[in-house]
Amino acid sequence: MSAILPGATIGIFGGGQLGRMMAMAARAMGYKVHVLDPDPACPAGYVVDELIEAGWKDTWAAANLARECAVVTLEIEQVLIASLDAAAKFAPVRPGSAMLAIIQDRTEQKDWLLRNGFPVGRYRVCRTLEQLREAVEALGGKCFVKSAMGGYDGRGQAKIGFAAGATAEDEITEAWDDLRGGPCVAEQALALKQEISVMVARSPRGEVTVFPAAENHHEHQILEWSVIPAGISTEIEARARKIAGEIADAFNLEGLLAVEIFLTEEGELLVNELAPRPHNSYHGSERACVTGQFEQAIRAVCDLPLGDVSLVQPTAIANLLGEVWLDESGEAREPKFDEALAVPGVRLHLYEKLTPRRGRKMGHLSAVGASAGEALERVLEAKGRL
Structure with a gap:
């Protein structure tokens, strides 16, 4: 495999916040970026070199994206398999359509995990x-x-x-x-002790890195906050990271894979779902690890040496949904970002989405601390001040 070096053009299926942050990492490394997305006002559109306005089923547009690119990746797994295959005629698509076909369908995904010997509920x-x-x-x-x-x-x-x-x-x-x-x-339904996730990167040459596990907390099935490190035992961490690495190898992954895992009260680790892309629970990796998930995604799909993912400092993130911009009656209000940013160690990350809606991810706060607990306390205090 030959590396795709800075100066080349990377294509991304999807221009949401994940595509935006991946594009920003690519541009920082000297790449050009083209994005395909059905929304002309998508968050990535403000930071890329070219935006192709088209849907996930548009095979002609998918081929056009790839024609101009040295490699194509994705930030959303709902792209039509035929579109991925159309793009693959002109540039490598990483991760590939064979893996996506399994992950897109939860029935296929669960059966694949079970068939390959991975633990599931x-x-x-x-x-x-x-x-x-x-x-x-x-x-x-x-x-x-x-x-x-x-x-x-x-x-x-x-x-x-x-x-x-x-x-x-x-x-x-x-x-x-x-x-x-x-x-x-x-x-x-399971008796859960914790919900964690593990991000793994694998390059076409077969190099693998596994990030420290993140602990996740959901409200109404939406991630509320996440913290790295997860605060689990060394033995459980090693088991979780081993599972993630083995899943990546079984798929011959080229890119990123987030493995969502349940830790039960009995100490079992059970794979919940897979996401073949950057993941909300690893936004904190940009500050927690030597190499964050978005740079690692670019390194992986371009077959560059993967970055060090050692823990630098505990980091927590809290999602900012559209409710932050709306009062109880649904009227618009301005969040008090200045008060949130007065909390030590806090940063604000907004996605440039134009219209807030309840349940819509508009941005996130991140915070660092001397411990995972302190980082989480800081980010939740900052969110409360909004």
């Missing part, structure tokens, strides 16, 4: 309402149900068996209707 693939009924009973009555395709930040998901006074049949029927009667995965 009990689940059932459901393609009919009757199969969902059977799955809920077999899994003990409490389940999370996720659509096979699409869905993120709590979308395309439903809970069964948690609401007091609701009948199982009503919840099952409602969940099936909410998921539009499509294929889905029913996952048994």
